[in-house]
Amino acid sequence: MEHFDVIIVFVVLAFILVSLYKEILGAAFTFFVATMVLGFFGVLTPKELLAGFANEQLAVIIMLLLLGDAIRQISVIEIFFSRIFPRQSGYRGFLSRIMLWIGGFSAFLNNTPLVAVMMPYVHNWCKRNNISPSKLLLPLSYAAILGGCVTLIGTSTNLIVNGMVVDQTIFPDMEPIRMFDFFWVGFPMLIIGFLYLFFFGNRLLPERNILSKEISGSERKYVVEAKVHKSSKLAGKTIEESGLGNSKGLFLAEVVRKKYTFQVFDKDFVLECGDLLRFAGESEDIANLLSDGSNLTLPTVGMMSKLKRADVVEIVISHNSSLISKMVKDVKFRAKYDSVLLAIHRNGERITGKLEELKLKAGDVILILAGDDFNSRLQDDLDFYVISKVKEVRKPERYKVWTLFGGTLLAIFLSALNLIPLFMGLLVVLVVINILGVVSAKDLPKNIDYNLAVIIALSLALGTAMIKTGVADMIADFMISILFPFGKIAVLAGIYLITTVLAAYITNKAAVAIIFPISLTAAHALELNPLPFALVVSFAAAANFLTPIGYQTNLMVYGPGGYTFKDFFRIGWPLTIIYMVVTVVILNYMYL
Structure with a gap:
């Protein structure tokens, strides 16, 4: 029966590898099918299958994602970025700010929304300076990855590994990974990664002129x-x-x-x-001007600048509109449509004189700032047609910003000092921001990544099955027999290399699920400190530069940057080798 269980686990591992590599079922459903098979054949009990859903680190990951989404909703990061990234800067200066600021933020905030918010700034800067975005988007993703590896909460991969450390039974006295246990490798690599891209990025990164193709002939x-x-x-x-x-x-x-x-x-x-x-x-450039009122004000906006939320909308004056030949100031956009005129386009015609004294014509395309009542007042009105919504503008209230940022940072700080568990700190922050109306409690369930939660919980169950059946022992013994004659460093390097290759092609979470029990079993067999064997798996899975599918931020910049798989490999493999050497050397020096 024991041999049968071992065969089942190996078959399940092969199924996971093939399904994820070929993208047959999707990650969440792949793990669901795999663990269902383990449960059906009695390899895992129902309690063992569901134990992962009660893991504290899973709850921490979900809460951090919810807080990250709340920060995105109040647009505070977007406003902050508009202040710290200068209007005038050379390529290396802008690259430096991307690497250092995004890397620093990613150590404490979810890096996916950071990259999502930063991408428009990169595009706009490239447009102004006639530089291909492919020269900057990949460094943006790499900066987020490098920064995420500096702390425990920088990336969900680190938290998943910590969850496995808490659940493992091989080392009963092993303590959970602390907040800054990742710092001694993560921070030096953030600096090394910055220097690598600063000095070699421009030479290695491709120049794809997709930006000019996107805007030529269509810009208004x-x-x-x-x-x-x-x-x-x-x-x-x-x-x-x-x-x-x-x-x-x-x-x-x-x-x-x-x-x-x-x-x-x-x-x-x-x-x-x-x-x-x-x-x-263009429309987005003008919309961005609304976020920076520190030096310039838009006279037409007036009191609508006080609105907590508004939309920038494009409209076109219809051919039979009653607004034709009327001056802008006589239309009274605010009273009639709960909106104000921001800018106007007249089919390439040069517009002179004050906007408020301009007489409207059929076909004029107008950019307006619309309040909450705009759509309701527009019903049955044929004076103009809505073309598109350009941007949603939010003006965060100070108490919301301080509550959200201050509360999150305080929870992280107290956790780092071991005064309160991170779980309790984040839970209190979520409760407080709901009571104060920073976010709506009704919207929270919509922002939970249920697929991620399922993958993490079921990957913990897979690890239990590998340890329980002895599969982890078998693979670890095989690795040790090959690598240990070359020393402890060779074992760590081998674990790193296998993990990073798996992470590059089957997702980092799956790689962690498969390799973590093997790595910890190897530490036990060699009678070594288990902490470096847990950390090496985490670094190898999270610091993924080889392929666009290996990490979510790589995938985000893959299309917009016009990259190919070869681009990621050409730039990513030297950084991967450097990261492996630094990780193995530092972990060996500190713990072995």
């Missing part, structure tokens, strides 16, 4: 007005010093000062308080 230039207000830092600065010559994708066309309009000015033109700046730009 709008005219928008912005004012230099009294407390603006731009007053007294030249066009060059202010960075407004081609700011955020907007072309500065005119400066209106009192009764004079300056249409031709050089980089030494000095701005003054009260200057009205007339820009030309």
